[in-house]
Amino acid sequence: MRHERIAAAEPAETRPEDLATGADLVAAQLAAAGATHAFGIPGGEVLALVDALERAGIRFGLARHENAAGFMAEGLWHATGALPVLVATLGPGVANAVNVVANAQQDRVPLVFVTGCVDQALAESYTHQVFDHQAVLRPLVKASFQAAPGTEDLVAAKAVALARSGRPGPVHIDLPISVAEARTPRRASPAIATAAPSVPADIGPARALIAGAERPLVIAGLDLVDRDGGAALDRFLAATGAPLLTTYKAKGLLPETDPRVIGAVGLSPRADAIVRPLIEAADLIVLAGYDPIEMRQGWRNPWPADKPVIDIVAEPVQHGMHHSRLLLEGDVGTILTRLSDGPAAKAAWPDREPAAIRQAFRSAFAAPASWGPHAVFETLRRVAPAGTVATADSGAHRILLSQMWDCDGPRRLLQSSGLCTMGCALPLATGAALGSGRPVLCFVGDAGLEMVLGELATLRDLGLPVIVVALVDRALGLIALKQHQLGLARAGVDIGETDFAAVARAMGGHGATIDDRATLAREAEAAFGRDGFTLLACRIDASRYEGAF
Numbered sequence: 142m143r144h145e146r147i148a149a150a151e152p153a154e155t156r157p158e159d160l161a162t163g164a165d166l167v168a169a170q171l172a173a174a175g176a177t178h179a180f181g182i183p184g185g186e187v188l189a190l191v192d193a194l195e196r197a198g199i200r201f202g203l204a205r206h207e208n209a210a211g212f213m214a215e216g217l218w219h220a221t222g223a224l225p226v227l228v229a230t231l232g233p234g235v236a237n238a239v240n241v242v243a244n245a246q247q248d249r250v251p252l253v254f255v256t257g258c259v260d261q262a263l264a265e266s267y268t269h270q271v272f273d274h275q276a277v278l279r280p281l282v283k284a285s286f287q288a289a290p291g292t293e294d295l296v297a298a299k300a301v302a303l304a305r306s307g308r309p310g311p312v313h314i315d316l317p318i319s320v321a322e323a324r325t326p327r328r329a330s331p332a333i334a335t336a337a338p339s340v341p342a343d344i345g346p347a348r349a350l351i352a353g354a355e356r357p358l359v360i361a362g363l364d365l366v367d368r369d370g371g372a373a374l375d376r377f378l379a380a381t382g383a384p385l386l387t388t389y390k391a392k393g394l395l396p397e398t399d400p401r402v403i404g405a406v407g408l409s410p411r412a413d414a415i416v417r418p419l420i421e422a423a424d425l426i427v428l429a430g431y432d433p434i435e436m437r438q439g440w441r442n443p444w445p446a447d448k449p450v451i452d453i454v455a456e457p458v459q460h461g462m463h464h465s466r467l468l469l470e471g472d473v474g475t476i477l478t479r480l481s482d483g484p485a486a487k488a489a490w491p492d493r494e495p496a497a498i499r500q501a502f503r504s505a506f507a508a509p510a511s512w513g514p515h516a517v518f519e520t521l522r523r524v525a526p527a528g529t530v531a532t533a534d535s536g537a538h539r540i541l542l543s544q545m546w547d548c549d550g551p552r553r554l555l556q557s558s559g560l561c562t563m564g565c566a567l568p569l570a571t572g573a574a575l576g577s578g579r580p581v582l583c584f585v586g587d588a589g590l591e592m593v594l595g596e597l598a599t600l601r602d603l604g605l606p607v608i609v610v611a612l613v614d615r616a617l618g619l620i621a622l623k624q625h626q627l628g629l630a631r632a633g634v635d636i637g638e639t640d641f642a643a644v645a646r647a648m649g650g651h652g653a654t655i656d657d658r659a660t661l662a663r664e665a666e667a668a669f670g671r672d673g674f675t676l677l678a679c680r681i682d683a684s685r686y687e688g689a690f
Contacts, residue, residue: 163293164193164321167314170297171253172197173330176224178217178575179255180210184230186257189321191228199226202575203602205595207234209568211241213599215250216572219552220530223576224301227254232270235277240562242281245311247434247559248390249363251304252311253297254282260317278313285313288320295331302333307456308432309367339471340479347451347467348483354425354449355487356494357383360406363390363558364430364455366551370474371395373481374429380481382489383427384499386416388435389558393548403495404502407436408558409540409690411505419498420444428452430473433462434559453477506544506690512657513685514538514612518545518584520658521610524665525582530573532556534566534585537618537686542584544690564592570607571599580606580669587613587678588636594644600674601649608668609676611641614683622686645676655679 161169167190171179180202183191191201204210207229214225225245229238235256245252256274275285283303286296293316300312351357359381361374371394378385378401385402387394392405403419406412420426420443430453433440441462444450452465453476469476508515518541525531527549533539533556548554555573557565567590570583590611600607612618617634624631645652651668655661655677668675 159327160324161327162189162193162321163288163290163323163325164189164316165197166294166325167255167288167297167316167321168193168197168199170294170301170330171224171226172199174224174301175222176226176253177221178202178214178223179226179228180204180213180572181228182207182210182230182234183228184234184257186230186259186318187228187255187316187321189318190255190257190316193321194228201228204568204599206593207237208241208564209571209593209596209599211238211245211252211254212565212568213572213575214252215245215248216532216555216569217576218250218572219555219569220573220576224304225250225252227252228256229254230257231259231274232272235274239277239281240560242278242311242313244557244560244562244565246281248557249309249367249432249559250311251309253300253304253314254278254311255314255316257321258287258315258317260319274315275313281311282313283310285315287315288317290320290323290325293320294328298331298333308364308458340475341469341471344469344476344479347469347480350425350449350451350467351381351427351480351483353487354381354489356423356490357381357425357427358386358419358423359383359427359429360386360388360431361391361394361429362388362431362435364432365394365473366391366430368430368455368472368474369551370430370477371551373474373477376481377427377429377477384419384490384495386419388431389543389554389556390435391430391551392543392546393551393553396549397547398549400496400499403499405543407440409544410439411690412502412544413439415502415505416498419494422494424449426450428454428465429477430455432458433460436462506541508545513681514541515545515685515689516658517610517612517661517679517681518542520661521582521665522546524662524669526669529553529580529582530555530570530577531582531584532566532569532573534589535561535563536586536589537622537683537690538584538586538612540619540690541686563589567593567596567607567609570609571596571603571605574605574607575603580608583607583609585609585611586618587611587615587639587641588617590641591636591639597645597648597650597674597676604673606672607674608665609645609674611676611678613638613641613678613680616683618683618686621683641676641678645674650674650676652676652678
């Protein structure tokens, strides 16, 4: 019998359009997760990634420093909800970004940090600029991955899910050069299961405590901001008659002109002393997404252990800062809504203590007639249109500003409140303006501005309407105050005066030096109508901060 030989079928030729680089697979996942921009400084090790991001529709924003790039990503996230993405090349690029990654951890930002690295085989003998990125970053991130061939999109999908789950935070992806550049057949995107917002099964005990309270008090924090919980908070206050204190990050969850809003606490000793009687008089405290990472030492054990406290959190943290009788974990806004549907509360605060405390709070931070930081903040609050977003750098000005500045919505005063890092305000404002297309106010001290002067060039190149308000007091004002309070000699806190108005003009913006209210109001009104950036250098006396907060 004759057997015919049957030829094996030739494999179909893979067309170029059916291939993708590893960087393409990462970029596609980030785009699918809502990333619109990535920020950083490119190096040879991330060029394939930058190219892939652009082709995936993710615009790459060039900053002047990786630390600033990370804050730009955060500012954009606050403005639009877009996934914040930071890109850095190996070695010094990664090292420069460590501060902003730590900030994302402490300020609960879902930052996806993608770094370039050399292949492991090369790293065994090639040591130039090489160190273990993952070892450096692991204490600061929710997870650190190194992408391998065939895992690029899976790693990116896992990173996004982890960054957003529970309490948000940063996740790191190390992307070796060969993995980023290698071409592989395109494939279906991996599906990563994410937990649905949860509510405890039994909220009966919490409802009972609320129903029995005559003096309930709510303290709201950034867990509620991350869940867009303003409407749920409003409903809960209406149902219970409770007044509201907020952390600095939670300012604006309800408009601060609302008479139920007492003010923000946690950093100003003066503010904390004013609200202390309210905390002592409360017969129930409801912590609505309150995260004590924002708070100072005075908020360690701020109420006795037997005080009835309901702690509603997105994710428990073993902080040891305070006691609570009930801990409810899950979606904070949903839990508040469920609790609002319980039995009607008693008539709350029959002696109207919250109204008196609110009045005392506002009087304590009213602006005097004389020129100084109070006058700067009061004038700009009056000139700024409704809905204006402001950013605040760390320093004495931030504490006073956070007490004086009324927010008419959430995420309208952006700052580094967990880590309190200097140099954050200008890049935060850059990202926020890029996302909103509207003028953004940036409040910064002269020392903080000198840390990030290069980012004025970023504003110029992007054509963004950021109004930089520099409080020029020629010192590290807050540290100088602490030296004085401790009876220490003044050292290491004084700086010379930079002509910031001239610097702004040299870098493509408008600059003005301000010494009085009228000039500030006139220059600010013009700045809000200007397309590019403006720098208003407000010269003040640092002694005006003494006793102010």
